Structure formats: C-alpha cells, structure tokens
Amino acid sequence: MANHVKDMTIRDTDWSTVPAVALANVLRAVEGCVPVRAVCSDVGLDVTRATEPDARVPYHQLADLYEAAARWTGDPWFGLHVGANVDARRFDLLGYLALTTATLEQAFEVLARYLPLWTTSAGFQIERSRTTIEVAWAYADPTAPLRRHDCEMSMMAAVNVGGQLHAGRWRPREVHFRHGPPADTSEHARLLRAPVRFGMPRNLIVCDAASGATPIASADPVLHELLRDLAERRLAGRAVQPSILDDIVAAIVKLLPTGDVQLPRVARTLGLGARTLQRRLIASGATFRSLLATVRRDRAMHALVHSDLPIGEIATRLGYGSLSEFHRAFRSWVGVGPAAYRRAHRARR
Template sequence: MSTIADSSEVTAPAKVLSAAADGAAQIFEANGGCLDRIFGDAGIMQEELDSPVSEINLSQYCKMFETAAAQTHNDNIGLQFGRHFQPQQLGMLGYSAISSPTLAAGLRNMETFFPAHQEQTSFGLIQDDGILWLSYRILDPRIRNRRQDAELSLGMFCNVFRAALGDDWAPLEVRFEHAAPENAHEHETAFNAPVVFNRRTNAIAFRRSDLDAKMPAHDPYLFSMVKAFMESRCKTSDDPVDFATVVRNEIKMQLGSSIPSLCEIASILGMPSLSFQKRLRKHGLSYNDILRAARHELALHYMDDPSMPLTEIAFNLGYSELSAFSRAFRNWTGMSPQRYRRVSAN
C-alpha cells in the first residue's frame, strides 16, 4: 500500500469526539478513583468532556482509561464501562446507527462516518464463511496501551446490536488483540460469548441474518441532521488514512470468489467512478494498492483459524488457484502460508 495510507507515516495526533467518554467520570468515582489524578495524568481537562462534539486526543483518551484501571485497581474498568454504554451516548455516531432503518444500514453508516468520530482507526465488517465480523483496531502505532479502549469499544458496539435485536442478543465470539488478563472470566460473562485473546484485531462475530433486524428508533429526519453534521466533519478532516481505511474495509466486505472492481466500490460508497478516482489521486492513493492491503489483512485474519483450508482462504480472497495465493502471501510475509501456520502454532 502506498506510504501515505500507512498510519506509521502520519504525524498528527489522532482525535476522538468527547462523546466517547460520556459517563467516564462517574464510573471512575464509583470505583474510588481520584478524578484530578486520572484526568491530570492523561493530560485532559474535565471540562473538555462537557460537549459531545468537542475533540480530545485519542492517545490521551486511551491513557485516561489505562490510568483509571491502575489507580482504582480495577483492570476491567473499560469492560464494565462499555457494557453499559448505550448508542445514544456515542453522540452523532451512535445516532447514525439507531436512526437508520435496519441494523445493516446502521453498521454501514457507522463505518462511513467512523473517521468523523475517531481518526486513525480501522472499523468495518469482514465476511468469513457465512459469519460476519465487526472489526475494530486503532492504527496509530504510538498508542501502545489500549486494552481498556478495545474492551470498552466492543462493549459499546454490542449495544448497537442490542438496540435492534434486544437485550438478550450476544455475539458468537469476541476477539481481542491484547493478551489474556488474569481475570478474563469476567469477559465471557460480560459478552455472554467465548472470548479469545492475542488476535490480530479486536472483533465480534455475528450471524448474517442479524443484519435484517429493524431499528426500533428509526428516524429519517434525525438521520438527515446527523448525516449532514458527520459529512461536514469528514470533508473538514479529509484524512487520506481514514479514506483509505473506509475503502479497504469495503473491499474486505466484498471480497469472495471474485475481486470487486473500482466501479463497484465507488457505487457502494455512493460516489461516481470519476469522483472516486479523483479522490484517490488527490490523496496519492492507488486502488490496486488498497486492494492488495485488504487482501493481505484479510488473509492474516483467515490464517488465524487453523481449521480453515488454504484453498478456501485463497478462494475467499479472489484467487482462482492456491499457487497464486501462496505467491502473494510470500510477498507479504516472507514465508509460505504453510510455514506461517507452523510458526504461528509454535
């Protein structure tokens, strides 16, 4: 992928809307935390959180929860925060989901507008043999301690599903990129699902049929206002990393026995092909580079499942032959798929 789409090349600090911290002070205090110390150590002034549309530094946001976990001696404070965090608390991003007609539309709108809510972050759907995964990962390599953010974020996203499917809904499986904590049993209780750690991304698995669920709070008028606000933020930031992430996520969603064309992705994103190409060129991006990055990322996701045959992985990535996939995989990782699996198993 071109270097401009690589988050390691981005120097500006990523931002997140302060709505993501709605209620944080209350849970910190309930756990015996000192707000002055927590906010002070994170470099955040508490009044910065008063407006849901104000921006705070994403690194400081993550540090705030990591500091709170250490100070309150509650390693699962992020997990507990996210478990009770309702979509409305996410502000405009949450309303873009629950004011949509269906869960499918809601998730698509969240994916489209996520860069306006939180920068330098991958958020999108991945297909996997009849199961869908909602994947979330901070791309900024400078933010290393992000366990609390991952756990609270997946909890938040689960509540978007419950808004459509009811309080008893549970994911099929939950994955985290960080190592398993000592008290990991609480995670399976919180999600009511199997939870695994040390994965390449944070993700929740769900059935494709879940997407058909209606959003009870569907409101076209509210959505029109939310859409206008989020689109204005997207145009203001116009971050090439965020745009590349949206395109890459959509390609991953469409990959299968065939490879989605530039025109198909442009149509899905609601853009004329020429406008889509112009925006790629404006950011110094190549569609083929993003396609290769999407296949690379999705290949690593599939390789995490040792029971998935390599021929099936190749087919799901749009390769007609295993040999073509093996050559591409060797270019990505420096080793064959077979050796990669042996090394991973060890």
C-alpha cells in the same frame, strides 16, 4: 496494561483527536470511587475539558486515561464495564444514525462509515461471508502500544449497542482480541455473552449473518435519511477543511526534535505567513505558546510513563536546549520533576 515501548517515534496519528465529551464516560465511571482530578492529571488532562462542547483531545490521552482509571479504581475489567454502560445516544449524530437504521448490519455499516466524524485514530471495518458478518476494530497506527482497556471499551460498546438495537436479545457468535488474556476472563464471557479469544490477529466481533438482517424496532427511514445527509455534509467538510489547530499540532510534533519550534518556522511548514497563522490562532481561541506547551507536556508525560527513554533524550526530542530547561518546564506543569513523576507513575503500573 499498555506495553512499554523502546522508542518515542513521532507519528501524526498520535495526535488524531476525539471530542472531549468522550472523557465523560470515564469520569462517570470513576466518580465517587477515586479523585477524578488526580486520574486526569495522571495523563496530563484537564478535567474541565470534559464539559467543553466543542473541545477535542488527543486520542492517545483518552486511551491512556482508560489505563490510568483501571489502575486507580483497581478494576481489572474497567474498559469492559464502561462499554457495557454506553448509551448509543451519547455518541451524538453517530449514535442516532445507528439507532434509526433498518437492521443491525446497517448499524455496523453506519459506524464504519461515519466514525471519522468522532475520530480518525481507529475505526470499524465490515467483512461479510455467506454465514457471518465480521466487524473488525483497528487502530490507524498498528505500531502503537496496545491499550487494553480502550480496546475492550470500544468492542464492548459496539456489542452493547447491538444489544440495545435488539432489546437485549442479540449476541455475537465470537469476540476476538489482539491483546493477551488477563488473569481472569470470566467477566469478558459474562458481558460479551459469547466465546472470547485472546492473542488473535485482529480485534473482531463475529456475528451470524441472519442476525444482521433482523429488523430494528427503532428504525426510522425518514429521520435516518435526514441524519445521513447531515453526516455526509460533515464528513465532506471535515475532509476539505481540517482544523487549523490539528495542522499546527502536527507541524509542532514534526519540528520538535530540531529545536526550532518558533511560530515563523511552523508557519513556513504549513505554507502560511507568520501573521496569517497568528490571525488563525486568534480566531481559534488559542495561542502558539500554550499550544506548544501542551504538546510538550502531553508527550513528556506519555514518554516518561510508557517508554524507557532516558530523561535527557526525552528533553532533546521535545526540542529543549538543555536538561535544566526541561526540568523547569516539567516542574511548572505538574509540580514535581520528571524523574519523580516517572517513579511515582511506574509504581502504580
């Protein structure tokens, strides 16, 4: 379970995003078991976003969705089970880059270098010694609450992809998790097919160096080079031209506690004129009002469930002039007041 946090510190990394298609892995796993819309609304997500090809969602919402899905399904190994069924091809360009590499070590290198095309909220780091290759999974914000099921899904998916590249014959030497052990760890041992250690300094997949050099049957050097060129261009473009919506969201988050979150103030924060910002919003298919409401709604839901802050303090940090104003807004989003929402969702934890 995610740890309760005492503070709702605003961090830009909270608002790093992932493609909305990432929601599909979770929704496929819960479909037919529990109400999909209810699970999504639990964390303030619109289920229709999963089918929008170019949409992106805040990473913390995806991580919260894994925790909510585990609660709703009653599956104590939900993240592991999703990761065990991941197909590398579902990761678009990133997946095909891994599938066409020459060796497992190169596949992990590809994941480490090009994961920012998928998200910048977390990433893989590769370390080598004479006998091992260590693949670490680290979150960009080390102070963020531990979300066990998101972490276990990511680590399991990496191990699963490694197995796919070697037709199921490869297995890691050890797997480490930062979070503590759940009540039953037998499923971890079964699916990861390696000794699993909890409460470790890092999330880590330890591989034998020799296995990292084993050729991959699906290797295609010509196609891989074409895909790598495309990935490099996308990576360069992402670095030079970040999404204006991401910039606006980051500015809104910083300004919320001031209570002055009007479009002209956000425009000044971004070094733009109000009319210029309005034109860019229109070009992006968004409105300032809906973007502000989404930011407030998502942060309110997250804080009510994952922090012990008084509701009045949450309202203040979200820039509301009065508690009644926050109550009206929250009720319009989810149909109940913030206190009722907190009680209902804490009861499920």
